[in-house]
Amino acid sequence: MEANKHKIKPYRISKLTDVIDEPILRMILKGFIQEHGVPLNILDKRGDSYYRINSVQAKQNYCNLCAYFRSFPEGEKLCQKCDADKANELLELREPQWYFCHLGLVDFVFPIEIEGQVVAAFFSGQRRLKRHDDKVKARARELVSQVKGLSFRKMKHFLREMHPVTEEDIKRLIGDFSRLMNHISKLASERYSAQKKLQEELFFLELLSYFVKSYSMDLSPLWNAMEIASERIKEFCGMSYVLFFVSKQGLHSELSCKASNGELPRGFTSRLLLDFRSLDSFDDDKPIVLDSTADRESIFPTSRDMGVEKYLKDQICLIPIHLRSNLNACLVLGMTNYDQGNILNPNRRSFLKKIAQLIGGQMQSAYSEVLEQELKIETDANIEKLEKANRAREEFIAEMTHQLKGPAQSIRAESEYLTMHCKKKYQHDKVIMDSANKTIEEVDILNHQMENASFITTMDKQDVYYRLTQFLITPIIKECIKRFTSVAKRRLIDIVAEFEDSSLELFGDKEKMSIAFNNLLDNAVKYSHRGKKIKIKAYQRGQSIIVEIGGFGLGIPDDDIDKIFEKYYRGRLKDRRRFIPGTGIGLTVAKEIIEAHDGAIAVESRPAGGEWHDPDKLKAGESFLTTFTVALTIK
Amino acid sequence: MSANILFVEDETDRVRRFVDVLTERGYSVEIAEDAEKAIRLLYTSTFDLVVLDIMMALGEGSNISETVAPKRAGIEVLRKIREGKIRDKEIDANMPVVVLSAVSDRRERQMITEELGVTSYLDKPVALQVFTDTVEDALMERKKEKAESKET
Secondary structure (H helix, E strand, O other), rough: OOOOOOOOOOOOOOHHHHHHHHHHHHHHHHHHHHOOHHHHHHEEEEEEEEEEOHHHHHOOOOHHHHHHHOOOOOHHHHHHHHHHHHHHHHHHHHOOOEEEEOOOOOEEEEEEEEEEEEEEEEEEEEEEEEHHHHHHHHHHHHHHHOOOOOHHHHHHHHHOOOEEEOOHHHHHHHHHOOOOOHHHHHHHHHHHHHHHHHHHHHHHHHHHHOOOOOOOOHHHHHHEEEEEHHHHHHHHHOOOEEEEOOOOOOOEEEEEEEEOOOOOOOOHHOOOOOOOOHHHHOOOOOOOOEEOHHHHHHOOOOOHHOOOHHHHOOEEEEEEEEEEOOEEEEEEEOOOOOOOOOOHHHHHHHHHHHHHHHHHEEEEEHHHHHHHHHHHHHHHHHHHHHHHHHHHHHHHHHHHHHHHHHHHHHHHHHHHHHHHHHHHHHOOOHOOOOOOOHHHHHHHHHHHHHHHHHHHHHHHHOOHHHEEEEEHHHHHHHHHHOHHHHOOOOOOOOOEEEEEEOEEEEOOOOHHHHHHHHHHHHHHHHHHHHOOOEEEEEEEEEEEEEEEEEEOOOOOOOOOOOOOOOOOOOOOOOOOOOOOOOOEEEEEEEHHHHHHHEEEEEEEEEEEEOOOOOOOOOOOOOEEEEEEEEEEEOO | OOEEEEEOOHHHHHHHHHHHHHHHOOOOEEEEHHHHHHHHHHHHHOOOOEEOOOOOOOOOOOOOOOOOOOOOOOHHHHHHHEEEEEEEOOOOOOOEEEEEEEOHHHHHHHHHHHHHHHOEEEEOOOOOHHHHHHHHHHHHHHHHHHHHHHOO
């Protein structure tokens, strides 16, 4: 990346013509001279000397004495020197004043000040103060020997011609001139502010141009940009060197890049550490100036053993750069042979802060792009891991279910055979009968879980096989109820069924429908409060068979209602008084089966006190009545 | 009634009760633990019904085609039956076959049921009573079919 070769000058103003163009100045002066008929000179700074902006017009209004004296080259030189010396004095005095020029005439001088700096001096006057006449004559006699061809007689003559003024006159004249000076000062200041602003804007644009937007993961383009930018900051702000630190772990940071400066020793930049911990309490508005050696050593811990003591005498100013509200980077500006108070100037302070913000902003967007990329890669990797884990889990479940079928089959067959056998020989032996029946019941429950697991894994792959026959709904439901006899009894739950018609028929998969109803009833029983009723209703409405399963219990909160059919969703009841077991797949399976039969399932959960007027319901608010309604199309 | 039933199943211990209930009903049951043995038995004896598990191995000394899916040799037995011929012996191609299987793959199941044709497909684990009823229904059906075709 090439450094911008177009140098943008900083906003320092050294002379008046920096802010007001010469032609414009001349115009103002010409106007004033014509109006007031006075001589007027401006001395503008040029480095260490002054030069005149105007000459020709001024001379038109010179008094005869001055005109005569200044017609001699040596005379002109002397007058100019007198003016220049006075202008230099003004750097300290800064006040309009009148004085006796070297000839002894009264002159006025007005400083033009911009931003606390005197940039030009306006001279007018050439007035005769009568009480000073003797001095003038004495001086004129002196000058005769110095200035070749000068006539004392003529000098005396011109002096007497001059209309004398009083001290009041002088004061009044100063007042008049002051108004002009204020006007010019004001104009100059405005122009100056505008220019300064422009220069600063240009500088920021230039800084911006160093930051290239395409960052790779290692951020080195950013640091390259900072290296070049630091160079420019150094020049623009008039610093001896600018260092740039980026914190890697928020503690110490090695120098990431530097602005070159022939004065810095070779080892300085590569081994200097900045201790960020002590910078934590940065006041955002104040760059920190390190005045004492102790301060510097705490911030630059390695500086002591590096032989850089002499640099510690520099005025060092730290500009913190915040990224994502953490202190992550820092500009260190150093001034060797500093100008006392230079760095702390409020204008400069705010300007430096603005630079820090610009850099911070650039780094922020660079970092966030990089972070986004890193995050995306991490997220993608995580997503892949998750999906892999999910697939592994489902495969495991599928395989495990498969493995369980063999033993389940065997246990079931043995139990059934046992019951058959017992009926013949041991029908009076309660223990054997009970045990045998119990075993079958439990195998059934086991089977039920396995069927759900098996279904859920094949469901996603669209692998479910439906064996379609015409069958009656009522016996299926009755069998379901029978399966839950033990559990219901255990919890004093009464399952009541109402079949409008015992010939409700459906065309579909009998076994799968059984699983669906099983799951719904299982749910109802699990979430029912102790001692409550569960009511099942089945009837025909038009071309549909409606089955309602309702119970009193914990209920389903409004925000959960949409989620209960989601795979693995187990609810988020905040006030669970007991742990409710479950895999979260029962309702998912039921819904899938019902919908595969061209049916629909809906759920409603509201505070009890609804239509059923159940006599043993508790006060409203203590139980929720949750009803699942299934609608199946009769084919 | 009396009938000969071929029970093709590799996990013989697990299905002993299925065999028992059939025996108690007066059927004679022979067991084959792999596809090869099943086909050999089909050759040497005559059966009225086959109870078939899909998941099993081919078996030793088999001259059945090698393009059988891994551990799905039961399909081969079914195929052979439906061909109606084992080596030089003719057999009843429409012999009732009750599949008793743990295979849940829909495509496989569809292929077996529709292409090859089974009388009944029971998923393990199945209730003993359901099994018995299915077998008896199947035997009854086949008997009726045979009687009807004899008449015509």
